[in-house]
Amino acid sequence: MAKIPGKNFLVNLIERRSLLFQLVRRDFQIRFVGSAAGWLWGLIHPLVLLLSWLFVFQICMKVELPRGSMTQNYTFYLFAGFLPWMLFQETVQRSPASLLDQSNLITKTIFPAELVPLSVFLSALVNHLLALSLVIVSVKIWMGQLSPMLLMLPIYMLLLGLFAVGVAWIVSALHVYLRDTAQVVSVLLTLWFWITPIFVTEQQYPPQFRFLLRLNPLAYLVQAYRERILLNKPPEWHELATLTFFSVVTFVAGGLFFRHLKRGFADVL
Numbered sequence: 001m002a003k004i005p006g007k008n009f010l011v012n013l014i015e016r017r018s019l020l021f022q023l024v025r026r027d028f029q030i031r032f033v034g035s036a037a038g039w040l041w042g043l044i045h046p047l048v049l050l051l052s053w054l055f056v057f058q059i060c061m062k063v064e065l066p067r068g069s070m071t072q073n074y075t076f077y078l079f080a081g082f083l084p085w086m087l088f089q090e091t092v093q094r095s096p097a098s099l100l101d102q103s104n105l106i107t108k109t110i111f112p113a114e115l116v117p118l119s120v121f122l123s124a125l126v127n128h129l130l131a132l133s134l135v136i137v138s139v140k141i142w143m144g145q146l147s148p149m150l151l152m153l154p155i156y157m158l159l160l161g162l163f164a165v166g167v168a169w170i171v172s173a174l175h176v177y178l179r180d181t182a183q184v185v186s187v188l189l190t191l192w193f194w195i196t197p198i199f200v201t202e203q204q205y206p207p208q209f210r211f212l213l214r215l216n217p218l219a220y221l222v223q224a225y226r227e228r229i230l231l232n233k234p235p236e237w238h239e240l241a242t243l244t245f246f247s248v249v250t251f252v253a254g255g256l257f258f259r260h261l262k263r264g265f266a267d268v269l
Contacts, residue, residue, distance in 0.1 A: 016112060023119035028126060046086075046131035050079055050138065066201060071230050073143065079135055080229045081198045083128065084156070084221040088164045089189055090124040091117075095168035096175035096182040099265070107266045114258055117168035121161055128157075139229060147232040155240075156224050162247040163217050166254030173261040176268050197222055217246040 054075045057063040063074045071077050095117045105111045132153070140146050175181035196218045197205065205213065213219040220243040227233050 016115065019112070020115050020119055020122070023115060024122045024126075027119055027123040043130045043134060045127075046079075046134055050075065050134065053078055066203060069201060070226060071143075076135070076139055076143070076230060077226060078199065080226045081222040083132055083135065084160055084225050085193065085196060085198055085218060086131065087121075087124055087128040087157075087160060088167075088218060088221075089193070090127070091121045091164040092167050092171060092185060093189060094120050094124070095172040096185055098168075099172050099176055113262055113265060114169065114255070117172045117258075118165055120168060121165050125157070125161070135229065143230075147228060147230070149228045149232060149234060152235065153225070153228050156221060156228070156243075159243050159247040160221055162251040166247070166250035166252070169254035169258035173258045176261070176265055192216075192218070217243060217250075220246075 057074050057078065065072055065074055065077060069077070098116045098120050099106065099113060102111075102113070102116050106113050136146065136150065171181055171185050195209075195212050196216060197213060202210070202213055202219070202223070220239055224235060224239070224243070227235070
């Protein structure tokens with residue numbers, strides 16, 4: 001009987017999709033096991049955060065953005081920019097320990113370990129979509145508008161996913177050999193957060209430090225989320241091209257790095 005070209009590839013692809021789905025579902029269930037509210041906690045956390053920031057910054061501190069900003073509602077400005085950071089941070093922060101958690105599978109079977117950090121991102125993406133839905137509904141209620149540019153957000157989610165998974169592959173592979181990696185990642189994420197324009201505008205950064213924003217992919221994502229959610233403004237194509245370059249290069253480099261270190265996982269774990 002003649003072999004069907006590409007049959008093995010299709011079978012492997014289907015099996016990997018099924019395995020990835022199982023990893024994501026297992027991760028999501030473990031995080032909310034025994035919880036009465038279950039997945040609703042993914043909506044409760046950003047809701048409480050949004051209401052807290054509304055009370056602190058708008059009611060107590062009466063914070064105002066510089067004149068000419070895309071909006072004068074500091075709470076929505078802040079939260080729209082915080083959304084991509086939350087997804088990136090959760091993916092990268094949880095990835096170092098992810099391979100250790102699946103060590104029984106990696107050491108005993110022919111297991112595609114690269115799917116584990118990817119499943120962490122997809123699990124975090126569920127919470128991200130819940131928080132994004134909350135922000136969109138809130139913007140519609142308080143500001144009475146919705147931008148058609150929201151339809152472009154999946155493009156930025158894809159680019160954010162490529163970048164976050166690339167970084168996650170690097171830190172998760174390193175953590176197998178260097179168990180201090182998780183602590184280093186936590187420190188670096190704190191520093192990274194403050195060089196990303198979330199709580200302040202880009203114009204408020206000192207001129208001599210603005211080059212950090214041009215080298216920071218999260219700065220492009222924060223700006224893009226704000227403009228797509230709060231403004232009816234199409235993207236700047238050169239910024240989208242720059243973000244695409246950062247994301248694809250990081251994804252490919254992370255994949256190659258992970259593949260190289262993966263050879264010794266079974267022995268170390």
